[in-house]
Amino acid sequence: MSPSRPLSPAALATASDARLVALTRAGDERAFAAIVARYQGPLARHCRRFLSSATADDALQQTFINAHGALTDPRATLPLALKPWLHRIARNAALNIARDPQLEFGPVPDDLLGRESxxxxxxxxxxxxxxxxxxxxxxxxxxxxxxxxxxxxxxxxxxxxxxxxxxxxxxxxxxxxxxxxxxxxx
Missing domain, CATH: 1.10.10.10 (Winged helix-like DNA-binding domain superfamily/Winged helix DNA-binding domain)
Structure with missing residues (x-):
């Protein structure tokens, strides 16, 4: 396959994380869309561990904004492993949103504190x-x-x-x- 010929959507969907990162770094937005499609569900569930659904969606969006910025920045170091790197960004985004003093948080759910007799x-x-x-x-x-x-x-x-x-x-x-x-x- 020649480097100038873009990969098909099916090829992007099955490409390795490292290949998608390299393509994104080279400016292929479809490669980043494949990363989003691959990790959107798991990262949304990860953000919901810290936040309500509405604010978890904000954290998820911020995760992909931060990841895209880092992957397309030629000065940034590429992640060694994409999955844990994205989860770390998602956790940081969720914690930043959770620390926002303008958000009103409801009471802590009972199941978070554990079950006592x-x-x-x-x-x-x-x-x-x-x-x-x-x-x-x-x-x-x-x-x-x-x-x-x-x-x-x-x-x-x-x-x-x-x-x-x-x-x-x-x-x-x-x-x-x-x-x-x-x-x-x-």
Whole structure:
């Protein structure tokens, strides 16, 4: 097959992730559409683990916007494996939407907290969880960003420091203060 001849839709649908990434990087929008078609369902379910259906759709859309931007940016590093990379982007998009102070969240669903035999246990866990979420929201923005990226996203202190233009020691200090505040609130 010659490189100048575009792949058919059937060939794109069966192409490997690496091939689709390479084609997208080369400017083939149909290759990116094949990525969207392949991962839209799994990523939508992934976003719904964190958000309601309406806001999960927003997170899914943001996921593909971010992925497209990264895949078409010639300076960006290509992902080693597309599936976990897309799931990471989806998780980050969902968490960013969940942190939006303008969103009104309903009560935490009972099944998220687990099943307890006594209603008092469920009530106590629910109160603790609500207080913990409120405490995270009350943290200063810099502390909240560090604790969420490190604890929930798994980012290293060094990576966070590089992104924020700070030293790793300063990031560790922010994380230490955030954990202390959260412990006191719990």
């Amino acid at each position: 006594e209603p008092e246990d469920v009530f106590a866990r629910r109160e603790w969880f609500d207080a913990f979420v409120e405490a995270i929201g009350a943290l200063p923005d810099s502390q909240r960003q560090v604790i969420v990226r490190h604890a929930f996203n798994g980012d290293s202190h060094e990576a966070i420091a590089a992104d924020l233009g700070m030293t790793a020691g300063a990031i560790r200090q922010l994380a230490y203060r955030a954990r202390g505040t959260l412990r006191a609130a719990a």
